[in-house]
């Protein structure tokens with residue numbers, strides 16, 4: 171029966187107290203682990219989107235802040251539009267491989283009596299503009315077909331083949347439904363840009379242009395040239411978009427991480443308190459152990475093993491809880507983030523779990539030092555005398 | 557063999573000095589059975605703690621098997637307690653979460669020594685609790701708990717058993733049994749120091765010493 175077993179049996183003597191303390195540690199480690207996992211998933215998701223996107227920069231009307239520009243990529247209604255000639259001017263610039271017009275606007279839905287947000291684009295460019303999308307059904311082939319985002323489809327109970335009517339006496343057939351992305355994309359309907367321009371009566375109107383260059387290595391040369399030759403536009407590279415999203419998210423990340431660390435701190439104090447109480451109650455017993463051959467260090471060692479056991483078990487429990495509850499946690503954290511890339515963010519990373527366990531061991535040691543020191547200082551003569 | 561010469565013990569209680577022992581000269585031979593009596597506050601427990609190297613005297617010399625312990629470091633005192641001394645207390649001090657077997661084994665844990673299961677079991681058999689091996693202290697009577705404590709004191713094969721009012725919490729019948737158990741240990745060659753308020757039991761030891769105000773009143 172090593173000291174560890176003795177420490178464990180000591181914990182079992184106050185089952186409820188130990189359990190409550192353990193729950194505190196488990197909860198705080200679960201939060202910490204989930205948040206770090208989410209944040210890492212977030213960075214990975216952004217990097218993935220950046221890597222897979224087929225366009226290199228967006229052209230938006232000048233005067234839009236970067237944040238707005240970044241949201242265009244993910245759908246935002248902005249009241250400014252690009253002039254019709256701009257596209258043709260851009261096309262003349264050397265090194266441009268492809269231009270994809272995007273129009274984001276509200277569309278009156280007379281049946282539901284509300285405004286839908288529509289995202290107009292060249293349907294043949296879909297795989298380039300939205301590389302991570304999975305679509306159930308077909309991409310629209312005619313101007314009378316649309317794709318519904320999963321939230322829209324779910325809310326209105328839309329199925330493939332259903333019809334949707336928009337003011338302008340036009341009826342569209344839903345050819346495909348976008349599978350849940352977990353991002354703002356879910357709340358839009360997607361329509362061939364020509365049909366949308368017609369519906370709005372503005373045949374040349376676009377919100378933004380997605381541009382692909384023929385040689386990504388010369389991206390900066392092209393954007394500089396473009397900025398010099400075409401007035402009234404602003405160029406936002408996808409890299410800048412991702413950076414601005416990352417910056418937007420960073421304060422949320424720091425906040426959530428701070429909350430997690432405060433939770434850990436509180437539970438650390440809980441462990442310290444719980445073991446201090448136990449030490450206080452066991453003073454006589456500690457005196458007896460000293461009398462029958464325990465050294466100061468032995469007492470110190472048993473006590474610190476109790477706190478480390480508590481926090482390590484708590485750490486494991488926390489990791490298990492966060493893995494089981496990752497779906498719920500992800501849903502919660504998404505609410506605090508201004509933009510979340512598509513796909514599942516929380517992936518189980520063993521090394522990170524290991525790191526959190528190591529952290530909980532360190533927490534155990536730190537919370538145990540004072541009680542253990544206190545226990546080792548018990549004067550056996552006075553303790554036994556009672 | 558423990559030898560005391562001119563042992564003084566002064567406790568500091570705030571600014572006040574308490575002179576608990578005032579010049580004790582005493583020798584406890586191998587395998588001797590000695591009882592210590594005296595009024596409350598006369599210094600019996602203090603003496604026992606000094607004999608057991610749980611505390612060091614303020615003055616005088618104290619040797620155990622010829623080794624001077626007065627100026628020893630704490631770690632050396634711990635080693636002597638582990639190898640030569642077994643303590644028995646009035647309040648038993650068993651660990652509630654551990655079984656009889658585990659309680660008896662406890663000193664081995666601190667001594668970093670191993671003992672065969674058989675040896676531990678036969679020790680528990682010696683104190684008459686073989687059938688209670690896996691019981692926890694709350695399932696035992698006071699007398700039984702004290703037996704466990706005695707087995708625990710024996711597990712390191714000590715030269716000396718130091719018992720501070722081991723029957724203080726027991727009725728007459730159980731006191732008698734515990735005394736007989738201790739006496740049987742003495743017959744096996746273990747030296748025994750028994751502090752007790754029970755003069756009838758004290759008288760049955762080989763030798764009685766009487767303390768009063770920290771001084772030896774004489775022995776017989």
Ligand SMILES: Nc1ncnc2c1ncn2[C@@H]1O[C@H](COP(=O)(O)OP(=O)(O)OP(=O)(O)O)[C@@H](O)[C@H]1O
Nearest residue numbers: 567568569574576595596597598599600601602603
């Ligand atoms: N840690 C201490 N600090 C101060 N004074 C102490 C301490 N321990 C004992 N004393 C004092 O030393 C004296 C001797 O105490 P001790 O406990 O040795 O007596 P005792 O003979 O065992 O008494 P009892 O029969 O009541 O157990 C007493 O006056 C006691 O108050």
Ligand SMILES: [Mg+2]
Nearest residue numbers: 600601602720
């Ligand atoms: Mg006493």
